[in-house]
Amino acid sequence: MIEIRFHGRGGQGVVTAADLLAMSAFYDEKYCQAFPSFGVERRGAPVLAFARMDDKPVRRRNQVARPDYVLVQDSTLLDVIDVSSGLKEGGTVIINTSKNASEIELASDATLYTVDGTKIALDVLGRPIVNTVMLGIFSGITGEVSIDGVKKAVEKRFSGKLQEKNLRAVEIAFEKAGEVK
Amino acid sequence: MASWDIMHGSRAVAEAVRLADVDVIAAYPITPQTHIVEDTAKMVADGDIRAEYVKVESEHSAMSVVIAASGTGARTFTATASQGLALMWEMLFVASGMRLPVVMVNANRALSAPISIWNDQQDSIASRDVGWIQLYVETNQEALDTTLMAYRIAEDAGVQLPVMVCMDGFVLTHTVEPVEVPDEEQVSKFLPKFKPQQYLDPKDPMALGPIAFPNVYTELRAMQQQAMDGAMSVIEKVNDEFSAVFNRSYGNGLVEEFKTEDAEVIIVTLGSVAGTIKDVIDERGDSKVGLLRIKSFRPLPEDEIRRALKGAKVVGVIEKDVSIGLGKGALASEVRDVMYGSGDSKILSFIAGLGGRDITLDSVRGVIDTCEKALSEDVETVHWVDLKTE
Amino acid sequence: MKISPGGVIRDMGSTVNTKTGGWRSERPVIDNDKCIECGSCWIFCPDSSIIVTTSGNRRTYSVNLDFCKGCGICANECPSAAIKMILEEK
Numbered sequence: 001m002i003e004i005r006f007h008g009r010g011g012q013g014v015v016t017a018a019d020l021l022a023m024s025a026f027y028d029e030k031y032c033q034a035f036p037s038f039g040v041e042r043r044g045a046p047v048l049a050f051a052r053m054d055d056k057p058v059r060r061r062n063q064v065a066r067p068d069y070v071l072v073q074d075s076t077l078l079d080v081i082d083v084s085s086g087l088k089e090g091g092t093v094i095i096n097t098s099k100n101a102s103e104i105e106l107a108s109d110a111t112l113y114t115v116d117g118t119k120i121a122l123d124v125l126g127r128p129i130v131n132t133v134m135l136g137i138f139s140g141i142t143g144e145v146s147i148d149g150v151k152k153a154v155e156k157r158f159s160g161k162l163q164e165k166n167l168r169a170v171e172i173a174f175e176k177a178g179e180v181k
Numbered sequence: 182m183a184s185w186d187i188m189h190g191s192r193a194v195a196e197a198v199r200l201a202d203v204d205v206i207a208a209y210p211i212t213p214q215t216h217i218v219e220d221t222a223k224m225v226a227d228g229d230i231r232a233e234y235v236k237v238e239s240e241h242s243a244m245s246v247v248i249a250a251s252g253t254g255a256r257t258f259t260a261t262a263s264q265g266l267a268l269m270w271e272m273l274f275v276a277s278g279m280r281l282p283v284v285m286v287n288a289n290r291a292l293s294a295p296i297s298i299w300n301d302q303q304d305s306i307a308s309r310d311v312g313w314i315q316l317y318v319e320t321n322q323e324a325l326d327t328t329l330m331a332y333r334i335a336e337d338a339g340v341q342l343p344v345m346v347c348m349d350g351f352v353l354t355h356t357v358e359p360v361e362v363p364d365e366e367q368v369s370k371f372l373p374k375f376k377p378q379q380y381l382d383p384k385d386p387m388a389l390g391p392i393a394f395p396n397v398y399t400e401l402r403a404m405q406q407q408a409m410d411g412a413m414s415v416i417e418k419v420n421d422e423f424s425a426v427f428n429r430s431y432g433n434g435l436v437e438e439f440k441t442e443d444a445e446v447i448i449v450t451l452g453s454v455a456g457t458i459k460d461v462i463d464e465r466g467d468s469k470v471g472l473l474r475i476k477s478f479r480p481l482p483e484d485e486i487r488r489a490l491k492g493a494k495v496v497g498v499i500e501k502d503v504s505i506g507l508g509k510g511a512l513a514s515e516v517r518d519v520m521y522g523s524g525d526s527k528i529l530s531f532i533a534g535l536g537g538r539d540i541t542l543d544s545v546r547g548v549i550d551t552c553e554k555a556l557s558e559d560v561e562t563v564h565w566v567d568l569k570t571e
Numbered sequence: 572m573k574i575s576p577g578g579v580i581r582d583m584g585s586t587v588n589t590k591t592g593g594w595r596s597e598r599p600v601i602d603n604d605k606c607i608e609c610g611s612c613w614i615f616c617p618d619s620s621i622i623v624t625t626s627g628n629r630r631t632y633s634v635n636l637d638f639c640k641g642c643g644i645c646a647n648e649c650p651s652a653a654i655k656m657i658l659e660e661k
Contacts, residue, residue: 019357026187026359035356059456061352062541280577341576379579388580401578408576 001054002144003064007083008073008131011043016157017073017131018049023153024135024145025053033058046077053144070110071138072096073117073130084108094137096130113141113180120176124169136170140177147174183364183427190321190353191216193360194260194286194346197328199230200368201284204255204375207235207246211265212298213350214288218260232258240265244272244283251281252389254380256332259283262350263290263304270308276343277312277405279390282335282375283343285313286328288350289452289501291536299537300350301501302451306478306511312405314344314412315479317451321360323431324348326423329363330434332372333419339411341378347478349453349501351537363427371426409480416477435482437474438489444471446552447493449486449516451475451500454533454540458499461545470549475512483519490520495527497552499545499566501534509563527555533566540566591618595641597656601632605653608632612645612654621645 004021008014015036022034030053037048050064065086072083075097084093084106093110096117106112115137117130135150147170154166188196194217198206206225210218225234233250237243240261247257261269266287276283287305291297305315314334318324324346331344348354381389393401413435420434431437439459441447446469448458455474462470473489475482490496498513507514513530520528531548534540544566554560575581601612608630613621620639624631634645646654 022357023187026185031359032187033356033358035351058358060460060542061349061356061453061457062544063539065541278577279579379575379577379581386583388583389577391578391580393578397574397578400574404574404576 001052001058002069003067003088004051004069004071004138005064005067006049006051006071006073007077007081008047008049009043009077010045010047012047012073013129013131014047014073015049017071017134018051020131020135020150020153020157021051021138021145022053023156024139024149025051026149027152028146028149030055031057037063046080067091069094069138069142069144071134073134075099075104078104082107084110092142094134094141096134113137113177115173115176115180117173120169120172124172125165132166133169133173136173137177137180140174141181147171150174183361183367185359185361187357187359188321189216189355189357190324190348191288191355192220193321193325193362194328194348195220195224196360196362197325198258199224200363200365201256201258201329201332201372202369202374203230203232203258205233205235205247205250205257206230206259207237207243207250207257208259208261209237209240209243209265211240211262213290213300213354214260214262214265214286216354217286217288221258221260240268241272244269244276244285247283247285248272248276248279248281251276251283252279252381254375254377254382256336256375257283258285260286260288262288263292266304266308267292270311273308273311273313273343275390278401280341280405280408281343282332282341282377284328284331284335284346285343286324286346286348288354289347290350297536300352301535301537302347302349303502303535305345305347306500306502308345309479309511312342312409313479314340314342314409314416314477315347316344316416316477317347317475318353319431319437319453319455319474321353321356321358322429324353325360325362326427326429326431329368329372330416330419330423332375333422334412334415336375336377337412337415337419338378340408340415342405342408342412347452352453361429367426371423413477413480413482416480431476432474433485435475435477436485436489437476439472439474440468441471441473441489441493443468444493445556446470446495446497446549447473447490448545448548448552449473449475449490449496449498449512451478451512454499454501454545457540457542458545461542461549465549469553478512481515481519486516486519487523490516490526491524493526495529495552495555496520497529497531497548499531499533499540499548503532503535513563527560528562529555529560530563531566532564538567590637591640592637595636595639596659597641597643598636598639598659599634599641599643599645599654600657601634602653602655603631605651606632607651607653609650611648611650615644615648617642617644
């Protein structure tokens, strides 16, 4: 079972990101699950969301405490919380930031990738909403979900122009991830 | 054709309501049930459900509306949670006393004060004596399937009782996971149009809800209990028939046993935490610990519980409620009652997951450790799991 | 006695089988000479116990003592003080 924890702030679409990741896994024909940390919704407050994927049905309902991957949508959280907390040995942290990985210090010796997802989102979507971008990056770096799976999830969730733009953002993010890796 | 999709638990319930072809829906939104109200309202607006959707000003009114509609022979649906269920409370007795087959989904949530929007099961547990059938589900799939089965059970000629489908708020309602949405035609075979036993009809008048003097009140209450007793075999039958059509079932409909056969320790619980417990039991790799998930809390399947727990030396009941003043969980005290006079197993109460406290793998491991300790030494009967002491 | 599930009553109009006149401690007596035929007693009676008899142009009011509980509302409402409440003799 692969477990993923998402960090972001209220209003950044963190919960949607977790949902979309589970949907991507679903379209890859895996069992999966995603849920938020059930906070009271407040714009700007630190928010957690979780996703799991497996070859057999996901039964457990507890919050993800020992993630294989951590996705951080907002790098200002690094000053507030230890995003690598509980990370499994050999786990990976992916952070949306314009900084290089070498400029960031984590509390653990996790594998760290940084990608300027906000730039991609601003270029393509015209808004700094990075959730779909993060999924393209996650797919590109980890291969845990296919880019086709991610695109199907985006197609299911969005329609019209928003769908078109998000699909493009996902593709660009996927390619960018290849460079980072 | 049945189709696989990925969806929130709330959506799964809305799909069941659509497939059940209900006539009247009345509901008032409350976290964490809100999406059920939104999804079913949209389905009605889009013409996917051909039902009257009554917007009401409170849960008391929602229940009153479905009672009245059900009295005219309509198939009805409502949903609520926590404070909403509390506000409905007097009408819950009216629905069951009038023997109306109302189906309601309760998105289990803690009660105020202090204010909590998060999950536990205190709301429906505190309503255990209202005369409703209560079925607790573990997954989103089971929420959909049980909502469909609930209509068959409620509308059965020998039952005629309202059914509350209890699903953990947030933990299921706000979780996305794969769900197989059954085929419409198959559902209409499994759940044909509602043919009420008795209903308000101007051509054949009757009085619904009159006063009962002391000379008949006791008899009417006894009839409700008889209907509950009879519901037990109907729940099993409906579970079997559901399995025959859709190839899915949930234990025998009343309880689900997991590795109980040679278990010295059996954990008993309600609802979605069963999944977490199964994972912890599996990681042990022995056959010492099993799980009994009680799906039907009302009627309480006493024989099934006795049979399942017969071989256990220690029984640990994990539940998301506490009967303040009794000092233990309500289910634990009922399990003790059921086991009275049969064997000498120790029955321990574990109060966990109140007000949204995460029941972690370690929480469950801790419960099992305590139960194993109880095999050879005396331990406290009641444990507040993960209680902070300072 | 046959009791239906839910306490439903199939035998409609059975309320008339329960005679409530015995609850009464005072009974209304109507003075037809003072009566102006306004019908207030008939309107206000909570137990539908005022009986109206029409003969030509003349309406006469009387009381159905099987159901009158003796509440006195008719006497209270009568604008011409044509109704008196008198003690039931037991």
